[in-house]
Every structure is written in C-alpha cells, then in structure tokens.
Amino acid sequence: MKNKFLLRLSLTKGIGTFGKQQIYRFAKRHQWWQFDELEIRLLAQTTKPNNWNEWTEDRLKEIESTHQFITIEDEEYPESLRQVPTPPLVLFYKGNLNLLKRDMLAIVGARKATNYGYQVLKELMPDITKRGFSIVSGLAKGIDSFAHQFAISNQGKTIGVVGTGLDICYPKTSGNLQIEMSQNHLVLSEYPNGTMPAKFHFPMRNRIIAGLSSGVLVIEAKRRSGSLITAQQALDYGKDVFVVPGSILDGRSSGCHQLIQDGAICVEKTQDIFDSYDLWNKIH
Numbered sequence: 001m002k003n004k005f006l007l008r009l010s011l012t013k014g015i016g017t018f019g020k021q022q023i024y025r026f027a028k029r030h031q032w033w034q035f036d037e038l039e040i041r042l043l044a045q046t047t048k049p050n051n052w053n054e055w056t057e058d059r060l061k062e063i064e065s066t067h068q069f070i071t072i073e074d075e076e077y078p079e080s081l082r083q084v085p086t087p088p089l090v091l092f093y094k095g096n097l098n099l100l101k102r103d104m105l106a107i108v109g110a111r112k113a114t115n116y117g118y119q120v121l122k123e124l125m126p127d128i129t130k131r132g133f134s135i136v137s138g139l140a141k142g143i144d145s146f147a148h149q150f151a152i153s154n155q156g157k158t159i160g161v162v163g164t165g166l167d168i169c170y171p172k173t174s175g176n177l178q179i180e181m182s183q184n185h186l187v188l189s190e191y192p193n194g195t196m197p198a199k200f201h202f203p204m205r206n207r208i209i210a211g212l213s214s215g216v217l218v219i220e221a222k223r224r225s226g227s228l229i230t231a232q233q234a235l236d237y238g239k240d241v242f243v244v245p246g247s248i249l250d251g252r253s254s255g256c257h258q259l260i261q262d263g264a265i266c267v268e269k270t271q272d273i274f275d276s277y278d279l280w281n282k283i284h
Helices: 002-011 017-030 037-044 057-066 097-101 115-130 143-153 172-184 201-212 226-236 254-261 270-283
Strands: 069-071 090-095 104-109 134-137 157-161 186-189 215-219 240-244
Touching: 002 017, 002 057, 002 069, 002 090, 017 037, 090 097, 090 172, 097 157, 097 186, 104 115, 104 143, 104 201, 104 226, 115 134, 115 143, 115 215, 115 270, 134 143, 134 201, 143 157, 143 172, 157 172, 157 201, 172 186, 201 226, 215 226, 215 254, 215 270, 226 240, 226 254, 240 254, 240 270
Parallel strands: 104 134, 104 215, 134 157, 157 186, 215 240
Antiparallel strands: 069 090, 090 186
16 A cells, blocks of 8 residues: 555656655655545645546556566665655666665766776776675766776676666667666666656756765766766765866866865775775764
8 A cells, every 4th residue: 555655656747756755754644645636736735737646556556567666665765865855755676676785885977088087987996896885876978887887897786877767778878788787786767667868857866876875976077067966965965975086177077176175075096985984984
C-alpha cells in the first residue's frame, strides 16, 4: 500500500517536487496512504489539474513489472539522500544496489574537458578507488564519463545518475558505458522508462548526485555550469566540496577558482580529500 502510493505520487504530473514532498510528509505523519484527486490537490496547495486518477491499479502494476525501484520508505534507500530538502520519492535502478551502502564521492566537471582534466582523473583515481569510494557522476560527456571509466579501469565501483528513463542513453556517446554500468555497477533515475531528456531534469538529477555523496570533487568547471549547481547543492546540504585548480588562461576552470575563493577545499593530491573526509568522520 505505502510503496504503491509513493510510486503513484512520483509518477503523477502536475505537482512539483515540493508539493509531492508535502503530500508524502502528511501521509507519513498520519500513516494514511489513500487519497483522491481533490485531496491530492489540496495537500499540494495547487489548483492545477494533475493526472493522479490516470494511474490506475493496472497501470501501476505494469510499472512494477517492468521496473526495479526503491522508495523513500525502503530500508535500502540511502539515508544521506533522505536528508536533502526534496529527496526523490522513488529511485528506479539497474545494477547493484549494494553500492549505495559504500562511501560515495561525486566527481563532476566540464563536458568539454581538456587533456588536463583527463590526466588529473588518471592521476587521482587509483587512490580514490583503493580507498573504497563508489564514484558517483551523471554519465554526461567529458569529466563525468571519464570518472566512471577510470573508476571501472581501476577495479573500483561507480554509480551513474541520469535525467532520463533508464531505457534511454543520453548522450548517445555514453551508451556502451551506461549499459556496462547497468550490468556491473549501478545506474539510477527518478524517471520511469520512456522519459526523454528535458532541460529541467538535469538540475534535478544533480541534487541526487550531491545528496548521495559524502563530498563532491569538481574538475574543470566554468562559472556558469551544471557542475557549479551540483557543488552549490552539496554546500547547501552540508557536504564537502573539493576543487582541482586549473589554468587561469582559458577560463575553463574559472568556476573552480570561484569555489576555492568561496571556501571549497583545494585539491592537489588525493590526501587533501582523505584528510577532510577523516576529519568529517571523527566529528560525526
């Protein structure tokens, strides 16, 4: 009953993430999981129409039979993600869910990464994977894909969070990598199969990346970039942000330098990450 309600709510269109969160909190507080369309609208505090009634028992059964998923009420749902202001109510997944039990480090950066970014990851990744972190990123071009690939080539484990349904590979260049990760690692989405990429999906995806991870490592990011959104969300959630400085000549790392000026941890070697992580663990 509870999980079916959460699946239905997560699939309902016409209610924003915040509205869904309000409904969930009300349902949890009262341990009541049956609502009609009008009650849903009142709890979401919206007059907009929604498609709550379209999610019939049969349609929900079809989703259950064609998707693997966990809800925010399940034991396997990561506690770190549960703590963010608007956690996804449902996570669809393919792969090894046990990777969510390991320490997680997000790595994000430029889609148009340079050879410098590539070499930085090549240098840092052996120690990071040896330390036992699951590497979390967004399966985008550039730094994201490099991070996943280097984690795999160093016998580490990696988690991809995508802004589409799990049956869609976006960008297409990450297709083979996403398939491999679906089989031997883990790929997550809050969207059901058939969901195409949309501009607003990617900032939403970034909050999951930031929420899952103990910290976020940023490599090559301009001042206005998705990587900075992820870094800012991590700071808002009280996570560490680690930044690799870059060249001052081409502007590709201007966002990184801004983060360092704002108090992010400057990374020249993996020990810079581990020192901060060990200190965080002692405090908590």
